[in-house]
Amino acid sequence: MVGAKSLVVPELPETETIARDLDRELVGHRIVGVRVTRPDVLREVRAAELVRRLTGAIIGRSWRRAKLVVIDLSTGDRLVVQPRFTGALLIDAGSMPEEERRYSTLALDLDDGRSVHYRDIRRLGTVALMSADRFEKATTALGVEPLDPAFTGEHLSVLLRGRRRAIKKVLMDQRIVAGIGNIYANEALWRAGIDPSREAGNVTAGEGLALREAIVSVLTESIALRGTSFRDYRDASGARGGFVEHLAVYGHAGDPCPHCGARLIGTHAIDGRMTVLCARCQK
Numbered sequence: 595m596v597g598a599k600s601l602v603v604p605e606l607p608e609t610e611t612i613a614r615d616l617d618r619e620l621v622g623h624r625i626v627g628v629r630v631t632r633p634d635v636l637r638e639v640r641a642a643e644l645v646r647r648l649t650g651a652i653i654g655r656s657w658r659r660a661k662l663v664v665i666d667l668s669t670g671d672r673l674v675v676q677p678r679f680t681g682a683l684l685i686d687a688g689s690m691p692e693e694e695r696r697y698s699t700l701a702l703d704l705d706d707g708r709s710v711h712y713r714d715i716r717r718l719g720t721v722a723l724m725s726a727d728r729f730e731k732a733t734t735a736l737g738v739e740p741l742d743p744a745f746t747g748e749h750l751s752v753l754l755r756g757r758r759r760a761i762k763k764v765l766m767d768q769r770i771v772a773g774i775g776n777i778y779a780n781e782a783l784w785r786a787g788i789d790p791s792r793e794a795g796n797v798t799a800g801e802g803l804a805l806r807e808a809i810v811s812v813l814t815e816s817i818a819l820r821g822t823s824f825r826d827y828r829d830a831s832g833a834r835g836g837f838v839e840h841l842a843v844y845g846h847a848g849d850p851c852p853h854c855g856a857r858l859i860g861t862h863a864i865d866g867r868m869t870v871l872c873a874r875c876q877k
């Protein structure tokens with residue numbers, strides 16, 4: 595399995611889980627106080643302005659775009675969080691462990707006595723405050739959402755057509771498909787039986803359909819199990835995701851392939867990241 599020191603960026607299932615938790619718990623609550631303890635995570639706003647613009651705002655919908663968690667506010671602003679490697683949005687009703695609290699970079703105090711902390715151990719993630727127009731401009735280059743009904747096998751085939759880069763690199767290009775990172779690219783390509791190093795443009799229409807189904811199924815299953823936790827990812831209540839127990843290839847280099855029993859290969863040659871594949875099953 596992946597070593598204890600490995601860093602894994604929260605991908606679509608993890609950020610989707612966080613956004614759903616926040617949406618369920620926070621809608622309609624007013625922000626009565628803002629505490630910024632690590633302003634270096636802030637983007638597009640200074641700490642004093644963040645405090646001013648957030649205080650008194652009522653929280654609306656929380657949702658996800660790509661790997662971003664977006665919180666709509668009654669003021670028209672959007673709080674946009676990119677957790678990256680060690681970030682988490684945690685709801686604290688007074689019982690948050692001290693080891694989590696000491697890495698809090700900012701906290702939103704709510705009208706019911708709870709707080710929402712952005713905890714980030716290495717402070718590699720970011721928190722931005724944007725108008726709706728600014729958010730649209732900032733995200734205009736993002737690709738299609740893989741759980742959107744518009745993401746069909748035919749659409750994926752069009753996106754892959756003529757591309758000479760490795761299929762894994764194309765899947766992880768957020769300008770083409772939004773939200774897929776290393777974990778789920780590995781898993782989807784294994785499910786679809788496609789070698790991650792193949793040129794994307796050489797994927798046939800039939801393979802594109804199978805790949806689309808593999809992408810949607812692995813993301814949906816992971817969301818149902820609240821994401822994948824190796825070390826740092828936590829949902830909004832501080833709990834770990836359960837999909838790690840269901841990973842077929844990622845983190846299993848050297849283990850038998852669940853399909854054919856051949857030894858899974860681990861390599862960094864494709865994109866500098868860990869790629870795990872079965873040379874027998876993936877062509």
